[in-house]
Amino acid sequence: MSLVVQKYGGTSVGDAGRISNVARRVVETRKAGNDVVVVVSAMGQTTDELIELATQVSSRPTGREMDMLLTAGERISMALLAMAIRDLGVEAASLTGSQAGILTDSTHGGARITAIKGDRVRQYLDDGLVVIVAGFQGVDPASRDVTTLGRGGSDATAVALAATLRADVCEIFTDVDGVYTADPRLVADAYKLDEVSYEDMLELAGAGAGVLMARSVEFARRFGIPVHVRSSFHDGPGTWIKEEVMEEAVVTGVAHDTTEAKVTVHGVPDQPGIAAKLFGALAADGVIVDMIVQNVSTAGHTDISFTVPDEHLEKAQSAAEAVLPELQANGIDVEANIAKVSLVGTGMRNHPGVAADMFAVLAANGINISMISTSAVRISCVIDAARCTEAVQALHAHYLEKEPV
Ligand code: ADP
Ligand code: ASP
Ligand code: MG
Numbered sequence: 001m002s003l004v005v006q007k008y009g010g011t012s013v014g015d016a017g018r019i020s021n022v023a024r025r026v027v028e029t030r031k032a033g034n035d036v037v038v039v040v041s042a043m044g045q046t047t048d049e050l051i052e053l054a055t056q057v058s059s060r061p062t063g064r065e066m067d068m069l070l071t072a073g074e075r076i077s078m079a080l081l082a083m084a085i086r087d088l089g090v091e092a093a094s095l096t097g098s099q100a101g102i103l104t105d106s107t108h109g110g111a112r113i114t115a116i117k118g119d120r121v122r123q124y125l126d127d128g129l130v131v132i133v134a135g136f137q138g139v140d141p142a143s144r145d146v147t148t149l150g151r152g153g154s155d156a157t158a159v160a161l162a163a164t165l166r167a168d169v170c171e172i173f174t175d176v177d178g179v180y181t182a183d184p185r186l187v188a189d190a191y192k193l194d195e196v197s198y199e200d201m202l203e204l205a206g207a208g209a210g211v212l213m214a215r216s217v218e219f220a221r222r223f224g225i226p227v228h229v230r231s232s233f234h235d236g237p238g239t240w241i242k243e244e245v246m247e248e249a250v251v252t253g254v255a256h257d258t259t260e261a262k263v264t265v266h267g268v269p270d271q272p273g274i275a276a277k278l279f280g281a282l283a284a285d286g287v288i289v290d291m292i293v294q295n296v297s298t299a300g301h302t303d304i305s306f307t308v309p310d311e312h313l314e315k316a317q318s319a320a321e322a323v324l325p326e327l328q329a330n331g332i333d334v335e336a337n338i339a340k341v342s343l344v345g346t347g348m349r350n351h352p353g354v355a356a357d358m359f360a361v362l363a364a365n366g367i368n369i370s371m372i373s374t375s376a377v378r379i380s381c382v383i384d385a386a387r388c389t390e391a392v393q394a395l396h397a398h399y400l401e402k403e404p405v
Helices: 016-031 046-057 063-087 119-126 154-164 198-206 214-223 274-284 310-327 346-350 354-364 385-400
Strands: 003-008 035-040 092-095 102-104 113-116 130-134 137-140 145-148 169-174 195-197 227-231 239-242 253-257 260-269 292-294 301-309 331-335 338-344 371-375 378-384
Touching: 003 016, 003 154, 016 035, 016 063, 016 130, 035 063, 035 119, 035 154, 046 063, 063 092, 063 130, 063 137, 063 145, 092 119, 102 154, 113 154, 119 130, 130 154, 154 169, 154 214, 195 198, 198 214, 198 239, 198 253, 198 338, 214 227, 253 385, 260 274, 260 310, 260 338, 274 292, 274 301, 274 310, 292 371, 301 310, 310 331, 338 385, 354 378, 354 385, 378 385
Parallel strands: 003 035, 003 169, 035 130, 092 130, 102 137, 169 227, 195 239
Antiparallel strands: 102 113, 137 145, 227 239, 253 338, 260 301, 260 331, 292 301, 338 378, 371 378
8 A cells, every 4th residue: 555645736626616626636546455644735816815914914013923823724625625525425534734734943934843753643644534635734833823834835834744754655645737948828838748757857946946845855855755746636647756867958947936025225335244244134033134245345345135925024134134234235226026937957068158149049039147156066157037938938948849740
C-alpha cells in the first residue's frame, strides 16, 4: 500500500461542486488501495477577501490576529471536504495545522515549519481514515498561537507532511496542467514541461513562478520527495519535480514577479561599513531583501538600490530612513511599479552568453533594465512593471518557442 499526500489549491476547492469533485478524486485514490492525506487551501479568493476585510476594520492589525483570521479560510474547506468524502462512504476526518502537530517558529504571516509531530495523522491513517489537513498553518509551541506560513503556504504544508510521513508521492493539484515554460496567463504559447529538476524549480519558484511555493521545493529536495504538479480538473499527467531529469535545457522557463518594490538610498559615502549598517538595520526589522545593486562611485559617493517584497516596503523605508543620518546619505527613493523577469535553466551553467542575449532581447523591444542579478542558473532583470508581459512574451518567443512540426 502506498501513502499519497494530495494538495488541492484554492480554485480547485472554489465552490461546493468543486469540493465534491475533489472528494470523488480522493475516494478513487483511497479505493485504489492507498493511504491518503489531503491538504487543502482556502476556497477561491477567501484569503484575499479576509485580508481585505481586516484592512476595513484596522489600519494596523497585529500578526497574531491576522493569522487567527486567515487560518479560518483553510478550516472551512477542510471540514467541507471531510463531509463530502464521508458522504461517498469513506471515513474521513479533518485536522487544523495545530491539531496535526505542525510546529512553527513565531513569525506571524511567514512562519517556518520547525517540526511536524504527526502522531494524530498517523493514528487516523492506522484507523483507516482519510485525513484532511488545513494547509498554510501551524502553531508556535512557545506562545501556543496559530501561525501562517506565507502566501501559497499550503504547498509547504503538503510537502513537509509528505516528508514526515515518508509518503511515496506528493501530488499538487491546481488550476493548470503542470509547470509551464512561463505563466500560461501571460504567454499563450507556453507549454507544459513533463519534468523539472528540483534545482530549476527552486529557481523558477523563487523568481515568481507562483505554481509552487519555493519553500515547498526546498523541502522536496532536502527529503527527496517526488512532487507531481497536475490539474485537479482532469486525469492527465502533469509535471514531475525530481532530482534528475532526462534533458537539461539551457533555458527551462521564464518567470516574472510583480510583487516587489525598489528602494534607492542616494549619495552614501563609498566607505567600508556603509552597506553593513544599512542592511543590518533592515535585517533587524525583519525586512527580506532580494536584489542589491551598488552603483559606481562618483566623488566618493554612491547610490545603493535594493528590492523588497511589497508588503515589506513600509518597514524597509522607515528602517532605512532611521539610519540615513548615520549613513550621511542624501535621501531615499521608492519605486513600487517594478517587475522582475528571470530566465532559469540549469543548462546555463555550461553555456556562455545567455545574459548578453537576454539583454539584447529586452533592448530590441525597447525595454530598459534598471537592475540585474544572476546566479549560475538564473538571470533576473528589474524593469518597469508596465512592460512585464511584453518582456516575458519576447523572452519566451526567443528561447522557448517550439519549432512548427
Ligand atoms: P493554487 O491555488 O492551486 O495553489 P496558484 O494560483 O497558487 O494555484 O498557482 C497556479 C497558478 O500559477 C496558475 O494559474 C498560473 O497562472 C500561475 N503560474 C505562474 N507561473 C507558472 C508556470 N511557470 N507554470 C504554471 N503555472 C504558473
Ligand atoms: N490560502 C493561502 C493563500 O491564498 C495558502 C495557499 O493557498 O496555499 O496564500
Ligand atoms: Mg498556490
